[in-house]
Amino acid sequence: MEETNQTLVKEFILLSMTYSPFFQTVLFIVFLILYMFTLLGNICILLVVIMDRHLHTPMYILLGNLSFFDIVYSSTTVPKMMSGLMIKESKISVQNCIVQIFFFHFFGCTEAMLLTTMSYDRYVAICIPLRYNIIMAKSACFRLISGCWVLSVFYSLTHTILTSKLPFCRVDRINHFFCDIKPLLMLACADASLNENLVTLITGFLAVSTSSLIFLSYVFIGIHLVKVRSAHERRKAFSTCTSHLTVVFLFYGPLITRFLRPATNDSLEQDRQSALLYTTVTPVLNPLIYALRNQEVKRSLKAIFHGKKAIRNQL
Template identity: 50%
Template sequence: MILYSAISRKNISVTNFVLLGLTNQEGYNEVLFLVFLLLYIITLSVNAFVMMIIILDTNLHTPMYLFLGNLAFLDIFYSSVVVPKMLVDFLSYNRSISFSGCMLQIHFFHFLGSTEVVLFSVMSYDRYVAIGHPLRYSMIMSPKLCALLVLNSWIIGFFHALLHMVMTAKVRFCENNLVEHFFCDIKPVLKLACEDISLNLKLLARVTGTLVTSTFLLTFLSYIFIGKVLINMRTTNGRKKALSTCSGHLLVVFFQYGTAIFTYIRPYTDTSLDQDRAVAVLFTAITPTLNPIIYSVRNKDINTAIAKMLNIAPIKCKRKNTAHTAIM
C-alpha cells in the first residue's frame, strides 16, 4: 500500500521506460543470455540448497547459520529483481518497463541490497563474539538478540530503499524515456528528469553514503577487535582456526562494499553511468553466485550436513567442529 501510494500519486507524462541493455552490440545478445542464464541458475540452486541444508539440519540452527540463511535468501531475490528482466531483454526488441515497474525495481533492488550490507556488519559482530568470547557466545548471541538484529537489518533496508524510490517517483519526466542501463537504477533514471535533481543526488550520496560508511566502520571495528584477540592468542593453530572463520566474510564484505562505494558515493557524471553499468554486473549477477560458494565450500559444518543428507561419509577432521568457531 505504501509503495503503491508513493508511485500512483505522481502525475507523470512518461508512462514507461525503455532499458537500453548491457551492450549495444546486438550480436552478443545470445551469448550473454546463455552466460547470465547459467549464472542465475547457479545463484538460485546454490543459495536454495544452502537454505535447505540450514533448515533441515538441526546442528546448523545457530546464530551464524541464521545469518547465513538470511544472506542466501537475500541473494536469491536480489538477483531475481534484475536478472530475469535482463534475460528477457537479451532476446526481445521490446525492452520497455512500466513506470510503476521501474520504481518497484528501484525499491526492491535497494531494499535487498542495503539489507545485505547491514547484515554483513551483524555477521562481523557475530564473528567477533565467537572468537573473542567463545565461552559466553551462546549467552550473548541469544535467539532474541539474533532475531532482533536480523529484523533491524530488514527494517533499515526497507526504509532506506523507500526514501529513494519515493524521491525518484516524485521527479518529473518529460519525453526522454531511454534508460542507459540494463535495469532501473536511481542514477540512470534520474538522468532522464526534466527538473532539478540535485536534492535526489545529495540524498543518494549522503543517506546511502552514511549507511554504507557506518556499516563498513562497524564491520572494520569488529575486525580490529578480532585482530587484538588474534595477537593475544598463544598458539599458531588457534590463530589459523580463528582466521578461517573470517576469511570468507572479509572477502565478500570488501567485494560488496567496494562496488557499492564506487557506484553510489562517488560524484555523478555523465560518463560514470557506463562504469556503473559494468560494475552493476558484479553485484547483480556474480556476487550472489559467489557468496554461498565462498561461505560454504570449505565450511566443515555444511559439508558434514551435506554428507549426512546424501548418506555418505564426511571428510574426516582432526578437530571437533562447532557452529560458532568455523565459518570456512
C-alpha cells in the same frame, strides 16, 4: 503559475548490454548459467541451514538470511537484464520501475547490514566466547535480523518515495540495464538535486558506517588473535573470518565506488560494469566461498545427500 504542455512518460526503455545478435546470445547463455548457479547454490545453503538442527546457531541463521537475500537481490535485476538481450526493446512501466528501485535498494541495504551483523557475531564468538550464548542468543539474533529489515525498509522508502514524486517527460530511455536511481534522475524534467544529494549522503553514510563497524570488529579480532597461543584456534578463526571478509570485499568494493560517484555519462558506464559484479557474479560466489571453506556446511550437505540417496535405495 506557468502551464507547460509536457507529455509525461508512462514507460521506459532499458538499455541493452549489446546490440550484436551473436553477443546477445552469448551473454544471455552466460547470465542464465550464472543465475541458475546462484539459485542452486544459495537454495542449497538455505535448505541445509533449515534442515540441519546443528546449524540452528546465530552464525548459520545469518548465513541462511544472506543466501535468501542473494537469491532475491539477484532476481530483482538479472531476469530483466536477460530479457533485454532477447527482445528488441526492453520496456518497463514507470510504476514497475519504481517498484524495482524499491526492492533493489531494500535487498541491497539489508545484505550490507547482514554482513555487518555477521562481523559482530564473529567478534563475539572469537573475543568473548564464554558469553557468546548469552549475547548472541536466538532472540537477540532475530532482533538483529529484524532491525536490518526495518532499517532497510526506511532507507529504500526514502529514495523510492522521493523518486516517484518526480515528473518524467520527453526522454524515455534509461541509460542502464535495469531501473536504478542515478540514471532515472537524469531523465527527470524537474530539479532532482535533492534526490541526488540524498543518494550520496544517505548511501554514503550507510556504506561508511557499516564498513567501519566491520573494520572495527576485525581490528578487535586481530588484536585478540595476536594474544592467542593455540595455532589450532587461530586457524579456525581465520577460516571463518576469511570467508566473511572475501564476501565483504566482493560486495562493498563496486558498491561504494558506484554510489559515491556523481551521475555523469562516464560514471554511468562504469556503474553498468560494476552492476554486473554485484548482481550476477557476487551472488553466485557467496555460496561457493562459504560452502568450500566451511567444514560443517560441507558435512551437512553430504549428510543430506547421502540420506536422500539411502532412502531412494530402500525404496
